Amino acid sequence: MIGWRRWVDWLTTPESALSLAIFRIASGISIWLVVVPTLRDGAGVVWVDRAFGGVSRLVASPWYAPWGAVTPGASAGWVAVALAAATALILGFGGRVTALVALQACLAVVDINPSAGGSYDELMFNGLWLLVLGSGSQTLSLDAWLRTGSVLPVSSIGRWARFLVVFQLMLVYTTTGLQKVSAHWVPGGGSTALYYILQQPTWQLGDNTWLAFEPWFSLTRLGTMVTWLWEVSAPLWLLAWAASLPGAAWGRWLVVGRVREAYAAIGLVLHFALLLVMNIGPFSWVSLSFYAALVHPEEWQSVLTRPATWGSRSP
C-alpha cells in the first residue's frame, strides 16, 4: 500500500508542461515527415486499393472506410485531414481533440497497408495517443495564447504524461534489442549484423561493399556491439532518467555518471548514422521526436534562455 501511494505521488508530481509541448510540436512535424514523402514519385499507390490502381488489395474497417472502398479520393481525404491536424498540433491548437483527429486520420491512411508500413508508423501512432492522454498544448501553443494571452505561460501537468512518452521509447529500444537473437547480433557471433544489413539492397542508400574493407568493417562490428548492448540495456536509461528528475533521492551514481546523457548521445549518433547510410524512411526522425521528453522542462527552459548552461541536475 505504501508502494502504491509512492507510485501515485511520483506519477502525479506536477512539472512544467514545456517538455511535453516540445514533444507535441515534434510529433506534428513527424506526421508531415511520415506522410508527405509517400505522396512523391507516385508512391501514394500503396494507400489505394488494387481495384482502383493501387499496388495491393486493401481492406479498411468500416470505421475508416464507411463507404466500403479504399479509393484514391478517400485516401487523399484522410491525408488532408492528417496534415491539417498535424499543422494544428504543431501550432498547439485544439488540445487533445487535435491529437485524436491526427491519430485517427493517420491510422486510416497509413495503417491500411501493413505491407508498406514501417515501425516508425507505429511509433508515431503511439506518440499521438500519448498526446491524447496527456495534454500537450498547455504551453508553447495557440491554445495557451487564447487562454492566457501568452504563448509560453508557466503551466503545470502531472509527470505521468512525460513518463509515458519516455517509457514508450525505452520499450521500443529494449524489446527490439531482446529480439535481435541472430548469431550475427549477439556477443560471440562475430558481430557482423550491421555489415550484412548494410548490404541488403532494400535498405541501401548506395553500394556498401566498401564496408568490407578496414577500418570500416571493424567500425561496423563496433557498431553492432554498441547497438545491441545499448538497446538491451535501455531500462538502465529509464532509471537514469527517473533518477535525474528534480527531487529524486536515489540513483545518485546514475546522475553523477551522466548515464542519461551518455545513452542519449549514443542514441543520437546511431540515429544520425542510420540517416547517412540507410533508407528506412523517417524512423530516426520519429524516434528522435520522443527524445524531447527525455529533456527535463527546466533544461528546455535553460536551452531557450541560456543554451550554454544546459546539463543534467547538478551532481
Next chain:
Amino acid sequence: MRRSLLALAVSAHLAVIALQAFPSPAGGVNRAAWRDPAVQAELQTWAARMGLSPRALEERLWTLSTGWAQLRYDVLRPFWAYYRFAGTAQSWKMFVAPHTFPTRLQIEVRREGNGWERVYLERSPDARWLAGTLSNDRLRATIFRMGWPQYAELRRDFSAWVAEQAARDLPDARQVRISFLKERTRSPHEVRAGVSPPESAPIFVTMALVPR
C-alpha cells in the same frame, strides 16, 4: 481518489503495451519462411552452439514458437480494440537478423520480336524504369516482404500493377517479367578477395503477361 484512478489508468496502459511488446515469434511462425537459407543458416549456427542437430533445434523451436504465439494471442485478445483504435500496437522486431540471402527486384520487358530486356534492377544505376516510385521507402518495405515465400498474393498484385505501368509507359512492350533475384551476400573476406557472388539464382519469379 482522482489521483489513484489516474495512476491506475497509467499502470493499466503500461501493462497492456508491455505485454504486447514482450518478445515473441508472432509474425514469424511460418514453415515456408523457415526454409529460407538465411533462417537455415541461423539454425545451423545455433544448433552447433547448443550441441543439437539443426533439424532437432528447428522442431523444438517450432513447438515453442507455435505455443508461445497462441498463448500470446489468447492473452492479448481482450485488448485488441485498444491496440487497433488507440494506435498502441507494439511490434518492435526491427532487423532481428540480417538477411544474408536478400532478394533484388528485377523487371524485364519483351518487345515484338526481341528477347527479354531489363528495364529495372533494384539499386542499379542503369536500369531505372519506375525507380522513382520503387525507391520510396514504403515500396521498399513492400518489395522486401515480397522476397519471402508467404507473400504470394502480394507478389501477384504487385506484378499486375507493374504490368499496368508497363502498358502505359512502354507501349511497344508485349510482356513483362518480374523476378526476385536471390543472392547470398558476400562475406567481407570474399569481397576483399574479389570473389564473385557465390550463388545467383532467381528463387521467386512471377510472370505477368500483357496481351496487346
